[in-house]
Amino acid sequence: MSRANIGVVGLAVMGSNLARNLAGRPGNTVAIYNRSADKTHHLATAHPEAEFVTADTVEEFAQSLSTPRTAIIMVQAGPATDQVISQLADVFEPGDIIVDGGNAHFTDTIRREAELAARGLNFVGAGISGGEEGALNGPSIMPGGSAEAWNTLGPILESIAAVADGEPCVTHVGTDGAGHFVKMIHNGIEYADMQLIAEAYDLLRHAAGLSPQEIADVFRQWNTGVLESYLIDITAEVLGHVDATTGSPLVDVIVDQAGSKGTGVWTVQSAVGLGVPVTGIAEAVFARAISSSGASRRAGGGLPGPTPTDGKSGSAIGDAQGFIDMVEQALYASKIVAYSQGFDAISEAASEYNWSIDRGEIARIWRAGCIIRAQFLDRITEAYREQPELPLLLAAPYFHSALDDAQTPWRKVIQAGVETGIATPAFSSSLAYYDQIRRERLPACLIQGQRDFFGAHTYKRVDAEGAFHTDWSADR
Ligand code: ATR
Numbered sequence: 178m179s180r181a182n183i184g185v186v187g188l189a190v191m192g193s194n195l196a197r198n199l200a201g202r203p204g205n206t207v208a209i210y211n212r213s214a215d216k217t218h219h220l221a222t223a224h225p226e227a228e229f230v231t232a233d234t235v236e237e238f239a240q241s242l243s244t245p246r247t248a249i250i251m252v253q254a255g256p257a258t259d260q261v262i263s264q265l266a267d268v269f270e271p272g273d274i275i276v277d278g279g280n281a282h283f284t285d286t287i288r289r290e291a292e293l294a295a296r297g298l299n300f301v302g303a304g305i306s307g308g309e310e311g312a313l314n315g316p317s318i319m320p321g322g323s324a325e326a327w328n329t330l331g332p333i334l335e336s337i338a339a340v341a342d343g344e345p346c347v348t349h350v351g352t353d354g355a356g357h358f359v360k361m362i363h364n365g366i367e368y369a370d371m372q373l374i375a376e377a378y379d380l381l382r383h384a385a386g387l388s389p390q391e392i393a394d395v396f397r398q399w400n401t402g403v404l405e406s407y408l409i410d411i412t413a414e415v416l417g418h419v420d421a422t423t424g425s426p427l428v429d430v431i432v433d434q435a436g437s438k439g440t441g442v443w444t445v446q447s448a449v450g451l452g453v454p455v456t457g458i459a460e461a462v463f464a465r466a467i468s469s470s471g472a473s474r475r476a477g478g479g480l481p482g483p484t485p486t487d488g489k490s491g492s493a494i495g496d497a498q499g500f501i502d503m504v505e506q507a508l509y510a511s512k513i514v515a516y517s518q519g520f521d522a523i524s525e526a527a528s529e530y531n532w533s534i535d536r537g538e539i540a541r542i543w544r545a546g547c548i549i550r551a552q553f554l555d556r557i558t559e560a561y562r563e564q565p566e567l568p569l570l571l572a573a574p575y576f577h578s579a580l581d582d583a584q585t586p587w588r589k590v591i592q593a594g595v596e597t598g599i600a601t602p603a604f605s606s607s608l609a610y611y612d613q614i615r616r617e618r619l620p621a622c623l624i625q626g627q628r629d630f631f632g633a634h635t636y637k638r639v640d641a642e643g644a645f646h647t648d649w650s651a652d653r
Pocket residue numbers: 187188189190191192211212213216251252253254256257260261
């Protein structure tokens with residue numbers, strides 16, 4: 178009996194929540210299947226209101242779906258995803274649609290799409306952001322795949338996505354791996370945003386000497402301005418939280434070693450391959466690595482340098498409120514750079530992989546349902562709507578003027594960090610990028626001279642066409 182218009186395979190937390198979200202939208206009947214059938218029946222029993230159609234085998238699952246069959250896979254990335262795809266492909270028919278809603282590497286998605294297309298099946302790699310809560314109540318969804326697949330899948334995904342300003346946070350990102358690429362960049366930007374916020378906290382705590390509670394109030398205040406975002410909001414909550422056991426601020430009880438699941442590393446690896454500087458994201462990934470490098474940190478503990486003095490650095494910071502305002506500006510400027518770099522990576526990948534990606538739409542679908550949701554994304558959408566081929570987000574009029582306002586405090590805050598021994602790798606690398614990108618001439622001229630000296634790699638001249646080589650031995 179084919180009565181479900183959509184199916185979900187893989188019923189761990191994300192899959193179960195997505196299935197419940199789908200079932201709760203008018204017009205959807207949802208088939209569910211999991212390798213271990215007990216999970217399938219447990220979900221159906223726990224949520225009778227969802228009226229799930231349960232299947233104990235992939236064959237039953239295929240029979241329960243109306244055609245073209247549409248199924249969303251929510252299992253671990255890697256070999257498990259390949260296994261499930263292969264099982265579904267064996268029981269599905271040409272024209273059916275298999276969606277991978279996991280965090281696949283975009284190159285795996287490109288490969289899988291090509292393999293399934295050769296069998297007449299549609300394969301869609303869809304980035305789904307927002308964690309368990311988003312899956313249940315409305316995620317931001319970044320699907321790739323063919324236009325044909327989008328025709329069937331689009332309305333279903335629109336029915337479950339988060340909504341911002343009345344519009345669903347989903348769009349057809351581009352063909353094959355475009356959706357998973359954009360999801361990867363989303364995660365990379367999230368790393369940069371979190372690192373920037375952590376640096377702002379470090380400066381306010383250890384240069385300005387504010388308490389976690391006071392910094393929570395600062396973040397609450399910032400959340401009413403240009404920095405308004407989910408991450409700023411939850412940062413205030415985390416900083417304001419008191420540990421029930423010790424009565425200390427919880428942040429002081431948490432071990433200072435940051436973990437990761439690897440999408441930040443993927444972003445940096447891909448960007449290096451594409452030749453796009455994503456320095457803010459890279460510093461964020463490296464900062465997590467430094468925090469977790471126990472042996473190096475233990476060995477480095479005695480090295481000389483200024484020790485952060487918890488607010489006794491008056492000469493470096495001036496008056497506290499003035500410093501707080503400067504850190505807000507520095508955070509905003511650095512954030513603009515990190516996002517601009519992320520969008521550069523999307524642009525470069527789009528030309529490398531032949532994707533037609535509307536960057537304004539990407540900023541729009543990140544406006545709700547995902548971790549980096551923020552008011553500021555509207556400014557990005559506007560910039561790309563005004564100038565769809567905009568070569569550098571930083572140069573759009575709004576950001577140009579924001580950076581003009583912010584750059585003096587940005588420099589002063591970084592100087593305060595240098596003087597007090599508080600590292601600001603993401604703030605500093607963002608400013609370094611900004612100062613390089615706006616320079617008329619860079620010292621790369623010297624590097625070209627060095628390359629020609631030791632390897633006869635040749636150089637170009639500013640006053641003539643062609644490649645030139647100098648006979649360096651003649652000077653020695
Ligand atoms: P979470 O992190 O939310 O727990 P996950 O680890 O990404 O989820 O995915 C776990 C899901 O993948 C489960 O539904 C699991 O099925 P079981 O309940 O039978 O363990 C499913 N899964 C993992 N490997 C699989 C495979 N090789 N074939 C089919 N399903 C698989």
